[in-house]
Every structure is written in C-alpha cells, then in structure tokens.
Amino acid sequence: MPSEMALPERVDTLLIGAGMSGIAMGYHLKQRGLEDFIIAEKSDGFGGVWRDNRYPGAGCDVPSHLYSFSFALKSDWSRKYALRDEILEYFETCAERFGLGSHLRAGIAVRSLTFDEGEGRWQARFADGRQTSARVVISAVGQLSEPFTPEIDGLSDFAGPVLHTARWDRSVKLGGQCVALIGNAASAIQLLPEVSERARELTVFQRTPNWIISKPDRAFTSVEKWAFAHIPGWQRLYRWGSFLIHELRYPALVRGSLASRFTRWTGRRKINKGIKDPDLRAKLMPDYSPGCKRILLSNDYFEVMQRENVRLVTDGIARVLPDGVETASGEIVPADTLIMATGFVTTEFLPTLEVTGADGRCLRDVWGASPRAYKGVAVAGFPKLFLLYGPNTNLGHNSIIFMVERQAEYVADKVSLIIDGGLKSLSVRPDAESRYNAELQTRLSKTVWAGDCPSWYKTADGVITQNWEGLAYRFARTLKRNDDGDWEAV
Known part of the structure; x- marks a missing residue:
C-alpha cells in the first residue's frame, strides 16, 4: 500500500495534499x-x-461536467x-488512471518547511518526526481543508455527539433525536433535508x-450519456457551454451593476413567494448584496424550513449546556445531538504548517x-515554494477546477525550469508581488x-484574500503572459 x-x-x-489540486499537479508533473x-x-x-x-446530502454546486478535469x-x-460519493470515486479513478498511487505517501502530515539557502533545498519535517529534503515544494492543501469550530462556552461539556460536517461520523443515528x-x-x-426527515426536532x-x-439539477438520461460518450466533441462542447454560462454570471458580483440589482430582486421575490409566515x-431575508457572501443553490430549502419539526433561531448562542443550547435571550433549546456546520479555517492559508524561508x-x-x-x-522570499488554490484564486461564479488546472500548468512549467536548469533558487521579485x-x-x-x-472571502480587517476579481478566463490569460522579468533565478 502507498501509505x-x-x-x-x-x-x-x-x-503536499492529494485532493483535486494535488491530482492535477501530479498529472502535469508526469506530463513533463x-x-x-x-x-x-x-x-x-x-x-x-x-x-x-x-x-x-453532500454534493457540488458546480455542474458535474464542469467540476472535472479537462484532461x-x-x-x-x-x-x-453530482453528489459526494460519485465525485470522490471520480478523483480516485483519475489518480489511478494517471499512475499517482506510487507517488502517494498517505497518513503522514507535513508540519514544517525550512529553506536551506546553502543547499537550495527545502527541509520538510513530518508529524511522526521523519524528514525529507526537496528541491521544490508545492502546497496543494487548498482553502477548505481545516474545519473551523467557533469558541462557544460549554461546548466541550455537551453530553451527546458533536458532529462537524467536515468530520462526519456516519455511525451516529439521528432518528428520533432533538438535533x-x-x-x-x-x-x-x-x-437539512435528510436531517429534518430523521430528527424528531431540528433547531x-x-x-x-x-x-x-x-x-437546475436532475439525473442524466441514458440517451444523454450515450451522446457524451459517442458523439465526437459533444461532451467538450457541452462543458464549454456550461463554462460560458457561468462566466456570464460574473457581472452580478460587481457592486452597483444592473445584474447585481436584478439578482437581488429575483432573490427577494423567491423568498417572498416561498415563505408563508411573515x-x-x-x-430569512438578507440585507446585503447577493454574492457578498456565497450564493447558495437549493430547490427545497424554504420547504424544509417550514416543516413542523424544524425551527429557526436567530437570537445567537450564549452557551452550550450538557443537554441543550442556551440562546442570548435566555431560552433553553433541548438537544441530544449537536451538528457544527461552521465551515473551515479559510483566511490563514497553510494553517497547520510552519514555513521558514x-x-x-x-x-x-x-x-x-x-x-x-x-x-x-508564489511569495517573495520563499524560493521554489508554490501554492495551488492560494490567495485570491477562488471564484464566486465558476468552477475552481478550471482555476486549479491553470495554476498546475503554470507551476509545472516553473518546476521544469528549476529541475532541467539545475536552479538553486527561483523566487518571485518583491516588487512584482507588491x-x-x-x-x-x-x-x-x-x-x-x-x-x-x-464572509469567509475576507479577513477581519476587510482585505479580500480568497477570490479572484474577474472572469476565470482572464485569470488564465494572466498566467499565460510571459513573466520572466518578475522572477529571480540563481
């Protein structure tokens, strides 16, 4: 076994990292x-x-044919x-297809990276104490890898199961529970839909x-699948059509635009029509511009929130009790199980790594x-260290896989330059980064x-660290431009 x-x-x-970014990077390294x-x-x-x-219910909010590698x-x-199990199977199949299994070292976490200027190599230390030396390090840990759990008074004293969506325990049964x-x-x-069907009460x-x-989700018909498999070029055309449709959504993310105002109008109309109780x-009515926080996709959310066993609380949480939750207004909400749908540590990047350049x-x-x-x-002062899905490469309107593929191609070219050219150091110039x-x-x-x-798109001081600022296609053009003058090689 690889591990x-x-x-x-x-x-x-x-x-570092065997998710979709790591698979894309491994593919492009082998291609070269x-x-x-x-x-x-x-x-x-x-x-x-x-x-x-x-x-x-875990799944993707990007269409399946677009949330997949172009290669x-x-x-x-x-x-x-697609739902989670099918997506995972796809990525595992890709890794096997491109012979990445022999490169995998599973069950080991990198804890620190230190650049040795004398040797021009990175010294990596793992959680188990082992070390390795690398000419190049590529981080593919992503923006959504470390679960975030807010500090809530009493959380550790809760008597029942505490589940985080990113670390779900499928052995926990929710049937008949107050959740x-x-x-x-x-x-x-x-x-929400599945939990509300199982739980006796859901708050x-x-x-x-x-x-x-x-x-706009539905199952593909057998005829559609046949066409994708047998009509030359049809699947790729379908994929590019989906890409262009998503690109056209970007104007809605520009402040004050007609598209933004229209999106707000249609969103309010949907809530007004879908929710009976004033x-x-x-x-449930937002008071901020659509897209300031991530716009969500659902066909049954409003229906679920109006089920008899579902209740919405907006008072805020004062503390967690062994058998429930106390709100800021003093109400005690009984609970047998807590589910933390609180997302990830997003704005720190490489939060589990100590990196010394x-x-x-x-x-x-x-x-x-x-x-x-x-x-x-790339970050100035950290030679031959590359990031995939790094700062300002996320999107609010299209497929992140398109972005990651472009980054993997770009980084693979730099790695080729380093390895083939025997470079001791390759670092982006500080003025170019600034x-x-x-x-x-x-x-x-x-x-x-x-x-x-x-939102998780920006830091506490208001700096937007997550998202790219325009069309995904323009990001691709940015990476394609010759930028030799922005780099220092030794």
Whole structure:
C-alpha cells in the first residue's frame, strides 16, 4: 500500500495534499517527465475535501461536467450536479488512471518547511518526526481543508455527539433525536433535508441569512450519456457551454451593476413567494448584496424550513449546556445531538504548517493577517515554494477546477525550469508581488465582496484574500503572459 512505502530522504518535488489540486499537479508533473516527486497526504487516500466531507446530502454546486478535469472527461455522470460519493470515486479513478498511487505517501502530515539557502533545498519535517529534503515544494492543501469550530462556552461539556460536517461520523443515528444545527450556509442547506426527515426536532441556529437560487439539477438520461460518450466533441462542447454560462454570471458580483440589482430582486421575490409566515420570512431575508457572501443553490430549502419539526433561531448562542443550547435571550433549546456546520479555517492559508524561508523569515509573520501571493502561487522570499488554490484564486461564479488546472500548468512549467536548469533558487521579485496585489485589491474593491457582510472571502480587517476579481478566463490569460522579468533565478 502507498501509505506503507518508504519516505525518501531526498526528492526533487514534495507535493503536499492529494485532493483535486494535488491530482492535477501530479498529472502535469508526469506530463513533463518530472517523475521524482512524492505526494504527502495526511488522510488515507486521494480525494481531499471529498474524502473528508461525508455528511448526508453532500454534493457540488458546480455542474458535474464542469467540476472535472479537462484532461479526464467523464461521460457517465449520473446527474447534472453530482453528489459526494460519485465525485470522490471520480478523483480516485483519475489518480489511478494517471499512475499517482506510487507517488502517494498517505497518513503522514507535513508540519514544517525550512529553506536551506546553502543547499537550495527545502527541509520538510513530518508529524511522526521523519524528514525529507526537496528541491521544490508545492502546497496543494487548498482553502477548505481545516474545519473551523467557533469558541462557544460549554461546548466541550455537551453530553451527546458533536458532529462537524467536515468530520462526519456516519455511525451516529439521528432518528428520533432533538438535533441542534449550528450554522446555516452551504453544507447546512445540503444536509437539512435528510436531517429534518430523521430528527424528531431540528433547531437551526442562524447568524446571517443567505441568498438562495434554484439548482437546475436532475439525473442524466441514458440517451444523454450515450451522446457524451459517442458523439465526437459533444461532451467538450457541452462543458464549454456550461463554462460560458457561468462566466456570464460574473457581472452580478460587481457592486452597483444592473445584474447585481436584478439578482437581488429575483432573490427577494423567491423568498417572498416561498415563505408563508411573515416572521420566518423576515428572518430569512438578507440585507446585503447577493454574492457578498456565497450564493447558495437549493430547490427545497424554504420547504424544509417550514416543516413542523424544524425551527429557526436567530437570537445567537450564549452557551452550550450538557443537554441543550442556551440562546442570548435566555431560552433553553433541548438537544441530544449537536451538528457544527461552521465551515473551515479559510483566511490563514497553510494553517497547520510552519514555513521558514530565505533569511529565516516565517511565512506567517510575512503574511500577517492578510495572506497574499504573486498570481496566487508564489511569495517573495520563499524560493521554489508554490501554492495551488492560494490567495485570491477562488471564484464566486465558476468552477475552481478550471482555476486549479491553470495554476498546475503554470507551476509545472516553473518546476521544469528549476529541475532541467539545475536552479538553486527561483523566487518571485518583491516588487512584482507588491505591484500585482495592489492592482488586484483595487479591482476587488469594486466587487460585492467588499461590501459590509461577514464572509469567509475576507479577513477581519476587510482585505479580500480568497477570490479572484474577474472572469476565470482572464485569470488564465494572466498566467499565460510571459513573466520572466518578475522572477529571480540563481
């Protein structure tokens, strides 16, 4: 098994993370004949967040044919928006198809990276104390890998099961239970239908209401699957059509645009039509621009929230008791099981890694509260360290896999330059990084993400660290431009 394979003392490339970014990166390294690499993965296999997220109803909000690699099209997706198990199987199949299993070292977590300027190599230390030396390090840990649990007084004293959506325990039975669901965003609305059917009572604790649009989901017919598999070019045309439709949604994320105002109007209309009770309707009506927080897709959310055994609480949580939750207004809500749908640690990037670069500088200190990178993939002063799905490479309107593929291609070219050219160091110039990010933040200030709403897209001081500021296609063009002058090589 890969997890039992020896860890080499020296390797050309250390790739951290075996999720979709790690698989894409492994594929592009092998395409360029760069075979001397290992993939260090803290869990027991490929899949990343799709391996970790096993909660009921887990799925993707991007169409299946678009949420897949351009170099590994799948003609037999079961439905337009695939669920978790099918997505995980797809990524595992890709890893096997491209021979990445022999590169995987599963069940080991990288804890620190230190750059040795004398050797021009990164020294990596793992959680079990072992070490390896790499010419290049590529982080593919993603933005949504470390679960976030808020500090709530009394949480550790709760007597029943406490489940986090990112660490779900399928052995816990919810039938006949009083369930308290803390959180009301993407993962919450996916698991709500199934949990509400199992639980005797379900109380949903909401901090901020969400804008919700319909999800055009359905199963693919056998005729459609046949066409994808047998009509030359049809699946790729279908995929590009889906990509262009999603690109057309970006104007709705520009502050003050006609598309943004129209999205607000249709969202309010949906709530007004879907919720009968005026008090519940008022609680579910957002007061911020659509897209400032992630817009959610659901066809049954409003129906579920009006079920007799479902209740919405917006008072806030004062503390958790051994057998329930006390609200800020003093009400005691009984609970047998707590579900934390509270998302991930998003704005820190590499939160579990201690990274020390040239001149002994710590990446966490360099970043401070607002991580940044050149084109989302490199940080000045940290030679031959590359990030996938790094700062400002997330999207609010299209498929992240498109973005990650472009980054993997870009990084693979840089790795080829390093390995084939025998470079001791390759680092982005500080002035190039500063210029890039100054321009980026100026453009981001014109988007709805700069609005006054709490979201995981930005830090506490208001800097948008997660999202790219325009069309996905424009990001691809940015990475394609010749930027040799922005790099220093030794």
